[in-house]
Amino acid sequence: MALIVHKYGGTSMGSTERIRNVAKRVAKWARAGHRMVVVPSAMSGETNRLLGLAKELAPAKPTTPYNRELDMLASTGEQASSALLAIALQSEGVQAVSYTGWQMGVQTDSSYTKARIERIDDERVRADLDAGRVVVVTGFQGVDELGNITTLGRGGSDTSAVAIAAAMKADECLIYTDVDGVYTTDPRVEPDARRLAKISFEEMLEMASLGSKVLQIRSVEFAGKYRVPLRVLSSFTPWDIDINEEAVSGTLITFEEDETMEQAVVSGIAFSRDEAKISVLGVPDKPGIAYHILGAVADANIEVDVIIQNLSKDGKTDFSFTVNRAEFARTVDLLKTKVLPTLGAADIVGDTKICKVSIVGIGMRSHVGVASKMFRVLSEEGINIQMISTSEIKTSVVIDEKYMELAVRALHKAFDLDQPAN
Ligand code: ASP
């Protein structure tokens, strides 16, 4: 008898009919003898709807008190869907109870709209499971030290599910979603993309951080830290398919890089349009410059990604980096008011029409020439590379946004990702 956590995404919870299907599926797992904890997202569109309402009424400058209310508001989406799922389970003849984050003791820090889970108190859930109940836990939300409701960032129910699985030492955490697994790249961009039966945890972490939206990055970090066995699978298979078949479907995120792993050098191509490039021109080339520029940015809680500093000429250099596109205006504003005047830099220029395309694979560790092959493929397509960043298992390039699809397809083909693995 295993302890299993199921997580259902917003699309899977999108209507009462779909919620009924989720309930039937969960009931099937419970009847097979498993102890079940279920974490649903808000019904699809609900979080956007709520945040849209807030936007209409929002003050000119977002403040911490405003962000607090955003969490108070957005957390209700999950609360509603959790209760609905518990009701649907009861209709299936299954004993079920739902809990909010605070009833469950999901303790977070106080960073509203992107809080981090610090602790989970699973005592109550264990008692319910012992009494034979299915427990529905409201995803996406927690509570800070002072009792304020917090949320975990968009897509945060994934993290709730994994964190609960970690806290309870679940045997497996199954993330049911509207795709049937993790693909070599987004099939909407490359129709020949293939589903991976397995992907290593490290690759998944890179894919998630580089723009693949299948899982929230924090959920993968959590899974890695606590070694939670994680599987991404479709919620759109018929609910009554054979449970043994269902249990091995989708993509398993694995910690062992065993022989059965696909032997490809590159496992996937990730991309992201959510990028913007900022260059600070003519900065004096002396110690402390990077700290001076990026320190101010970090203090404003803005995440910086790819960074390059040019060779200096006449004691001056150019410094470029990328940020999330949504943070572009704020970053430029900050640099102009806080950094330019004290730094003696000449100017700041920005470009929001860029994207980042990355190849990812643990095979890159043991193979040379993978990055150069990437550069060759892009040059053959006439695509100019603006920035490059590498790690042990990935190479990313920043290019003009209009070539994104072309780059993804060309790389997908060049690295044989359209070919079934042996
Ligand atoms: N409902 C939240 C969102 O849309 C959290 C989630 O679905 O994971 O971001």
Ligand code: MG
């Ligand atoms: Mg999601």
